Amino acid sequence: MPSPLFDAVASCHVRRLRGLVAAVPLPAAAVAMLVLAAPIALVRIGRVVGGELAGAMGAEGVREAVVLGPVLAAAMAGAALALSLPGAAALGPQISAGPCGRRAALVAGLVVPTAVGCLAVLPSLFAACLALASALPGGPVAGAALAVAALAAVPAGALAAEGWLTVIRRTRRHAVAILGGAVAWVATGAASGSAPLGPLAPVAAALGGSTSPWLALALALAVAPTLGLAWVATAATRAEPRARTSRPPRRLVPGGHLPVPAAVAALVTRRSDVRLAAVGAVGFGIAGTAIGSLGSSPAPGGFLLATTTALLGATVCSLAVAGALADGGWLWRAAPAARGLTVASGVGVGLAGSALPVVIVGVGAAAFAGADWPAVGVVAALVIAGSAAALVSGAVVPWRGKGVGDQMATFAAFAAIAVAVSLLVGLIAPRLVSFGLPDAVVVGVVCAALVGAAGFALGRRCGIPAR
Numbered sequence: 001m002p003s004p005l006f007d008a009v010a011s012c013h014v015r016r017l018r019g020l021v022a023a024v025p026l027p028a029a030a031v032a033m034l035v036l037a038a039p040i041a042l043v044r045i046g047r048v049v050g051g052e053l054a055g056a057m058g059a060e061g062v063r064e065a066v067v068l069g070p071v072l073a074a075a076m077a078g079a080a081l082a083l084s085l086p087g088a089a090a091l092g093p094q095i096s097a098g099p100c101g102r103r104a105a106l107v108a109g110l111v112v113p114t115a116v117g118c119l120a121v122l123p124s125l126f127a128a129c130l131a132l133a134s135a136l137p138g139g140p141v142a143g144a145a146l147a148v149a150a151l152a153a154v155p156a157g158a159l160a161a162e163g164w165l166t167v168i169r170r171t172r173r174h175a176v177a178i179l180g181g182a183v184a185w186v187a188t189g190a191a192s193g194s195a196p197l198g199p200l201a202p203v204a205a206a207l208g209g210s211t212s213p214w215l216a217l218a219l220a221l222a223v224a225p226t227l228g229l230a231w232v233a234t235a236a237t238r239a240e241p242r243a244r245t246s247r248p249p250r251r252l253v254p255g256g257h258l259p260v261p262a263a264v265a266a267l268v269t270r271r272s273d274v275r276l277a278a279v280g281a282v283g284f285g286i287a288g289t290a291i292g293s294l295g296s297s298p299a300p301g302g303f304l305l306a307t308t309t310a311l312l313g314a315t316v317c318s319l320a321v322a323g324a325l326a327d328g329g330w331l332w333r334a335a336p337a338a339r340g341l342t343v344a345s346g347v348g349v350g351l352a353g354s355a356l357p358v359v360i361v362g363v364g365a366a367a368f369a370g371a372d373w374p375a376v377g378v379v380a381a382l383v384i385a386g387s388a389a390a391l392v393s394g395a396v397v398p399w400r401g402k403g404v405g406d407q408m409a410t411f412a413a414f415a416a417i418a419v420a421v422s423l424l425v426g427l428i429a430p431r432l433v434s435f436g437l438p439d440a441v442v443v444g445v446v447c448a449a450l451v452g453a454a455g456f457a458l459g460r461r462c463g464i465p466a467r
Helices: 004-023 025-056 060-084 088-097 102-134 139-168 175-192 198-207 213-236 260-269 272-294 299-314 316-327 329-334 339-368 373-396 406-434 439-461
Strands: none
Touching: 004 025, 004 102, 004 406, 025 060, 025 102, 025 406, 060 102, 060 139, 060 198, 060 213, 060 272, 060 299, 060 316, 060 406, 102 139, 102 213, 102 406, 139 175, 139 198, 139 213, 139 272, 175 198, 198 213, 260 272, 260 316, 260 339, 272 299, 272 316, 272 339, 299 316, 299 339, 299 373, 316 339, 316 373, 316 406, 316 439, 339 373, 339 439, 373 406, 373 439, 406 439
16 A cells, blocks of 8 residues: 555665665675576576475475474564564654554555565575475476465464464453464365465475365465465554663673673673574574474474574574674774774674574484484584575664564665575585585685675674784
């Protein structure tokens, strides 16, 4: 629904993104080229993976796991987004006092970042799903249903996060409706053969050829906009957090001097969105552990499902580091500590903050669902690479937390950079292995390069020259 508000907010977002691209034209062009090339590479990867899974699709647990992987990851991304959105105070006094409603203001702030994120993710998502399903009994139509199911899981996770917010803020608004929706989701899934997937359960059956793929696609297309509209309505009427009583400040150390790493950690973790996202990551990771331990997938499957799901929510800490440091960049530049120490502390806080929820979930998943050392190594590499990509994304599009839609812009940048990094690593790593380098050495080189890029981007954002 076009309106002056939509035009103004969209113009602000477009102007901000154009300014960021103009500041770093060559990296932006490289990321754009990699994003455009990613679907081509994912088609080849999807065909290979589909060929390997074709013989096992007769097992119900395998079909369910193929759908649960992207669905749980997308739900965690939606929950992280919902938990990070600011409240009505971010609308500003002008919009809050005007005739525009909170729902229209919220949607206006999400339009441009959502469009950018879709341009970065949708081609790669559909290319991978269509190629994967082309080698399975369900065919390309079932692949399209799988892609739409992943999209539908984003607002589903956001609604779950809204329900959590109603609990911690002790408000009854929407709590009964969200609880009833969750019960209906589980009941529908149980009737269709997979309780965690809810109304998306026919997608798993369609991949195996036991259900019409057109029916699964139609259900996914109906669920996605319904959940999206429900989340917008719920988020627009979200209750504000209760005011806390003021407390006298306490010194963290006796002399009042706080080391730079501890100061950076305190600055980042004091943000409520970072803490909520970390809790949400652990919660979704526990859900992945329960699903993996109750399912019939092989032992490392549940561990990988739980940890990779938690990683998406845990990266919010890395996304927020650059914005937290950039707000006080003048103070960091004037501090008596070495400038490189500030950048190193930011990188360390981002990596540690993203790794902590994954470690908590991983310990539980290893105990209940089983794991092995190769799987632990894979998760460790994903944590380092994902955290580094999130640090770069937060430095390119700072997570300011002051306006509705700012977090969406950072998420959109993260999606584009994650796709570009995945393709770049997929092109470089196999060639390094072909030269005779051990896999562990290649993984170490890739992780070190990504961490170095994160440090460089963070230093540029904070105005600290690289040495």
